Amino acid sequence: MNEKALALAMRHGALKARIDEQRRLLGQHVAPLESALARGDAALQGIDWLKQHPAAIVAAVAAVVVVRPKAAWRWAKRGFFVWRGWQAIRNKLLASS
Structure with a gap:
């Protein structure tokens, strides 16, 4: 193998090792976020359900109304006022943009 090809192969190997180390470090840094993201995924699955x-929802609301x-x-009433407030804020934001 000529010297240029050998240098290129060595550089390629060094870069692959560097990439593997960076992936390992990234995995360590992302691990704490994994539990928070798992909770968010569970909440989204609950909303989808x-x-x-x-x-x-209808049964739960009916039960609360009866009990x-x-x-x-x-x-x-609180929900209505929150909804109206959100509508007002959204309309102002849409009008200003």
């Missing part, structure tokens, strides 16, 4: 089973109607009314 609720979207696929709207009857569960604690005053609390349900109070939370409904």
Whole structure:
């Protein structure tokens, strides 16, 4: 093997070793985020499940209304005001852009 090809092969091997070390370090740095991302994935799966089973939401709301109607009314009012506030903020942001 000529000297140029040998130098190129050695450089290639050194670069592969460097890449492997960088991947290992990246894996160590990302490990703490893995549990947080797993929780987020679980929450998204729960939301997807609720979207696929709207009857569960209806049953839960009906149960709360039957068991604690005053609390349900109070939370409904809060939800309405939060929703209206969000609508106002969104409209202002859309109008300014």
